[in-house]
Amino acid sequence: MAMQLTPYLTMDGNAKEAIAFYKEALEAEIVYMQTFGEMPENPEFPLPPEMKDRVSYASLKVGESEFMFSDAFPGQKQQMGGMLSICLTTDDAEKTERIFNALCKGGIIEMPLQKTFFSPAYGMVTDKFGVLFQVFTKALQ
Structure with a gap:
């Protein structure tokens, strides 16, 4: 299934x-x-x-x-962010950088886009709607 x-x-x-x-x-x-x-x-x-x-x-x-x-219907309470993050994965560091920069417009950088031991380009940003994104490039094997 x-x-x-x-x-x-x-x-x-x-x-x-x-x-x-x-x-x-x-x-x-x-x-x-x-x-x-x-x-x-x-x-x-x-x-x-x-x-x-x-x-x-x-x-x-x-x-x-x-x-x-x-x-939501007016008056229906919405909580920004919460316990959810969205991990967006690419196989191209340049594309990851472009997406990260686009999501940063009006948002807050939680972790700057950078090379890590597990990814050539990884960063975290809370966008202007309060949604936390982990932007991740797969490491080439």
Whole structure:
């Protein structure tokens, strides 16, 4: 049986901004994006007007992986960061550096990109959305 682990970010009304940011920073492709307003109406659960433009579901293709998003309903508490980090792995140190630098825009460098005993280029950055990324280049064997 195949198994896949996919990061899913629930944003606080800024999913479209995050999707655009990650699309550029990670050279990703938007596979699907739908707003709450584009969903079929349900008279039993009327949609508040402020939700119509928020993202109900979106998927980005990042290399061979998928990255999913949605927006929370107003008032639904979202905790930035938490106990999750996303490890983004490449086989090219130049690509790792480009991605790391893109994720740093508006973010906080937790560990500068550097050569380590396990990688020719490894660093950690919390991006402007509070998501912690470990950016990693596989060591050539």
